[in-house]
Amino acid sequence: MTRRGSLTLLLGAATYVVAWLFGAKALYPVATGLLLAPLAASAWVKLAAGPLELRRRAGKGVLLEGEDVWVRLDVRPESRVPAPSLALTERIAKVGDRHTTLSRHGRAYRGTYVLEAVPRGRYVVESVHATIDDPFGLARAELDLDARGSLLVYPRLVSLDRLFSESGAHAQDGRRLLLRRPSGFDLHSVREYEQGESLRKVHWKTTARRGRLMVKELEDAPRDEIAVILDADSSAVVGDSFDVQVRAAGSILRAHAAHGRQAVLAVNSAARPVARVSSLEGDWLEAMGVLAAAEPDGTRPVVELLARESGPASRAFETVVVTARLSGALATKLVQRALSGQGVSLVWVDAASFGGRTAPVDPELLRVQAAGVAVAVVRRGDSLAAVLGARTVAGSAVG
Secondary structure, eight states: OOHHHHHHHHHHHHHHHHHHHHTOTTHHHHHHHHHHHHHHHHHHHHHHOOOEEEEEEESSSOOBTTSOEEEEEEEEESOSSOOSOEEEEEEETTTEEEEEEEEEETTEEEEEEEEOSOOSEEEEEEEEEEEEEOTTSSOEEEEEEOOOEEEEEBOOOOOOSSOGGGSGGGTTTTTHHHHOOOOEEEEEEEEEOOTTOOGGGBOHHHHHHHTSOEEEEEEEEOOOSEEEEEEOBGGGOOTTHHHHHHHHHHHHHHHHHHTTOOEEEEEESSSOOEEEESSSSHHHHHHHHHHHHOOSOBOSOTHHHHHOTTSTTTTOSEEEEEESOOOHHHHHHHHHHHHTTOEEEEEEEOGGGGGTOOOOOOHHHHHHHHTTOEEEEEETTSOHHHHHTSOOOSEEEOO
């Protein structure tokens, strides 16, 4: 019962006492009404406040950043007593509380609201709170619903027919990636050493643990052709520069997947998620989900992903690094890969330009370019399709 209901009940009792003391029979019906109204409202609300099933539908098809998202709520109560009124309050991460009053349609209650110009990201519904009120506000029931979920808003990618890294000497007439089919070996299991086997196959960690020679069983496994490394360095973000990094990495990944190339996406964030794609079918949505949820919360240098023997870049024939911070260690690693004949390219997002500043030419960028690494520089204000579609070290930017 609400405060208004309690006061109404108290007023009804006082009216009844006054009618009894002064013999004012005309006040008895008023007192009875004042007493019964909050009690009846409370009983109605309690009977209607049974379990609720909530279904949430956001938009139609894939949700892209910058669009308005229509969210439809459909609530079906288990109680056969209709609720006098029903409202939901959803707490959505990055958005805040959304209060929606639902209207009745048969036994269901429905409502809609709009999230305007939603940025890329993963929006988690942290809690859902249902409120049932009677028409006069005399009684109220509040329910917490177990109807959490999340809303994925994907980055808006650009279509690339040709990549800056596939021009000139880097492309080998545009056929290098299509002609080489990836293969390699993965560790499958370990077994005991047999006389005459090469000691190169010994698995020394297992040997030390078991006290006898153990060798590696290897099996043929496909290798990735392309590794796209997205650096999510938290200290390199200015304005929406990281969103541009995400669009660049996703657009490059999409271009390779469209040609059926085996590719892997690795994000250098706190969680360091990895997604593999080979086409624009089912596994592509998984990669898009990783891009949608990517946050610039990385604290470890991206060069670690390139240096790790078991890392995503170790098994790829070509590596693309998308970063806003080109450290000396990263530049050295890229140069080493280029000089050893491995395919490597760099997309450098000039974060300073997103703060309205003009940064001087980075000497590390020139060193990387001089070693033969394909470089694309992205600055605020230009088209991503133009930058990533032609080899350049001049400023270009974001569409």
